[in-house]
Amino acid sequence: MAWVLLILGGLFEVGFTTCLRYADGFRNIPWTLGFLVSVTLSMVLLELAARTIPMGTAYAIWTGIGALGTVIIGMLWFGEPFTLVRSLLILGVVACIAGLKLTAH
Template structure:
C-alpha cells in the first residue's frame, strides 16, 4: 500500500507544479490555494510512504513521477515541445522509476 501512497503523492506533485504555473506571485487566490493543498498532500504522502519504503528510493520515485507528470502536462496543455530526444529522456525516467520499484522494496 505504501507504493500506492507514493504514486498518489507524486501525482499531487504534478498538481502543485501545475498550480505554481498560475499563482502569479501568490496573487491568484484559487491557484495559490490549490498549490498549498497539493504541496501539503504531496509531502505528507511522501513522508507516509517513506515509513515503509527506503527514503532514497521513495524520494527518487516521487520526484520522478512529479517530473514525468509535469512534462506530460506541459506537452498536453501548455504546448511545450515534444521532440524525440525529450520523449526518449522521459522514457528513461519511466525506466528508472520502474527499476527502483523492482529493486528498492524494503
C-alpha cells in the first residue's frame, strides 16, 4: 500500500507543478487553490509512504515521478522540445526509479 501512496503522491506533485504554471504569482485563485490542494496531498502521501519505505528511497522516487511527469506534461501540453536526447534522459530517470523500487527493503 505504501508504494501506491507514494506513486499517488508523485502524481500530485505533477499536479502542483502544473497548477503553479498557471497560478500567475498566486493571483489566479482557482489555479492557486489547485496548487495548494495538490501540494498538500502530495506531501501527506509522501509522509505516509515514508513510514514504510526508507525516506531516501521514497523521496527519490517521489521526486523522480514528479520530474518525469512534469517533463512529459511540458512536452505534451506546453510545447517544450521533444528530442532524442531528452527522451533518453527520461528513460534514464525511469530506470533509476525502477532500480530504487527493486532494491528497497
